[in-house]
Amino acid sequence: MKILHTSDWHVGKVLKGRPRIDEHIRVLAELVRIAEAERPDLVIVAGDLYETAAPSPEATRVVVRALTALRRTGAQVVAVAGNHDNGAALDALRGWADAAGIALRGTIRSAEDPVVTGATASGEAFTLVALPFVSQRYAVRASEMFQLTGAEANQTYADHLGRLLDSLTGSFRGDSVNLITGHLTVVGATTGGGEREAHTIQAYAVPATLFPTSAHYVALGHLHRQQAVPGPCPVHYSGSPLAIDFGEQDNTPGVLIVEAAPGTPATVRPVPITSARRLRTVSGTLDELAALSVDDDTWLRVYVREKPRAGLRERVQELLPGALEVRIDPELLAQVGGTAQRVGRAGQSPRRLFADYLTEVGHDDGAVRDLFDRLHEEVG
Template identity: 30%
Template sequence: MRILHTSDWHIGRTFHGHSTLEALRGVLEALVAQVREHEVDVVVVAGDVFDSATPAAPAYTLLTDTLVALHDTGATVIVTSGNHDSAARLGFQARLLRDGIHVVTDPMSIGTPITIDDADGPVHFFGIPYLEPAIVRQHWPEDAHGRPLRSQAQTMAHAMDLVRAGMTAHDGRSVAIAHCFAAGVDATAGLEREVRQGGLDVVPSEVFDGPDYVALGHIHGRQKVSDRVRYAGAPLHYSFGEQHKERGSWLVDLDASGLAGIEWLTLPIPRALVTLTGALDDILSAENIAAHADDWVCAVYTDALPQAEPMRRLKEHFPYCAMVQHDPAVVEGNEERSYAARLKTAVTDTERIEAFLEHVRAGLGPSEQESRLIREVLDERVVAEALV
């Protein structure tokens, strides 16, 4: 059986105020062409199909067009929800979809596989929708050992226990699909958010033991947790922090005994991203203009003083300049700069709140009781947003 592993489409996301819808449409059309060319049997989309819990109508149109095009290749399509998706909105029409298109958003279905047969027998696909502990706690107040499920890592471990129980009940090869932050991977700072809260929600790699292949989503660059546990990343660049990361999908082959081979399929990049650093006059050199006039440009100018209308000057020569930053080469150290640096490296809302408290309290962070209260408030917000 041949499987294409993709994820993190983020349909509807903007790039510094610019719509990405048409660029993504072109990339997904290339992905459909690869599915047809390589005679893929099953396409797996591992979460974050949409960028928002309330996507606009054109986002639904692009998803529908892509799912229909994938189905027309003869492939079966399996989609799971991610932390950006509203499971209710993504899954509301699951029962109305045509045969061969499956949307998995119900956590109570985790141990029940979608089974697809090939010449070597059945392959069982276990879809795991994104699991927010504050939401799924009503279904699973504790794990098999009686421990409460407080973190996303604990919840994912429990979900994989359900997958392994399903594997025991169904003979054959197996594939798990999940959306989480696995231990040992490299995230894009400030981008892959709302899954990690400190270190408690980093999922240990041994949690994924069992299936022949585990297709992960959430990290936007391709990464290998192990030979059989991988991230495909996003098909489009959504941040300058991703500019050096390839875009593509994993082509996974299973034979009668399990995992037989994996190949990376590169996707086209509609417009390259580049960061130009230096004095503003150097950034505006004829050489840079000739090389990057058609690229998305992030300009980081290092002049000692702020320059007048830098974006206007840059856009005269770089029509796709999306971002400009003033980062002087020499800056006096001060507390304001230190606070800005802490905020820049903060990934989660919890870390941002802790940085703020340390700043206003002269280095004193939250107490244990305050940390617990912060987590409870953030959990309540997640639940409220999920019910919108």
């Protein structure tokens, strides 16, 4: 059978104050075109459909339309919640999803709920363990469904996930394609650069040995970099279909096309997605920035190699309209901070304290001092 593996859409993402909904519409439309061309039997969306747990109506509409369009290609569609998603809210859509032929899993409702079975048009059977993101707090509650002892309930997060998978993969059969999808961090994998750090720390990391050799393919979400992870079976992150933040500007966004059969190792082929705007970091003086060649379809993070002063950000954005983030070059700030000499502050007026601060950080600008004086007088 053929599988399209995607994850980490993050629809509703706002980058430095700039909504990216138009980019997401283009990216998901390209994803649907890939599905139409590849004709997969199954599409797996491994979590983080949304950027926030309270998505806007527009973001919800984009996700629902994308899932519906993927289903209309003839593929079966399974999607699980990620750590950015509201699992209970996704479960509230299950009535619509079931009617549309889409298996949506926001939380673990019962011991049998995460197991999705089906067959391809040619009659090839598959069994998919669809595991939504499980927080440390919820791991104990989920484990209770499998009647663990009190001592077992006090084990580590990885132990809980291992027990869950052991129980859930007990439904794997020798004559079916056995699959696992989940939204989690696996030890040894590389972060993409824009993930939420609280849920990618080691306390949430699990070893790849949790996955059984009976699995033909493990489709993961959570880390935004497309990669394979060594394990007892094929374990892959599809990565995000677009760079979520500037830390991911060097990633190659895309999806994975997987072909698997009982008794045969899965083959994995990446397919790039190019519809999103490129993210790029540039640096230089104003003259150097003015000489840069930047196309209109690029968002920029700009490190300015000049001393801070009023109006500098606005001047950079005049030169580079795609500049979403403008900062003084950290190396220049370090040089200024290393030579600045702190002065005694006891008994100093607010005006003098602020002026000394500007000098310390290399931002000795009369216009800024005058603005501070006016604001201080107004609030005083």
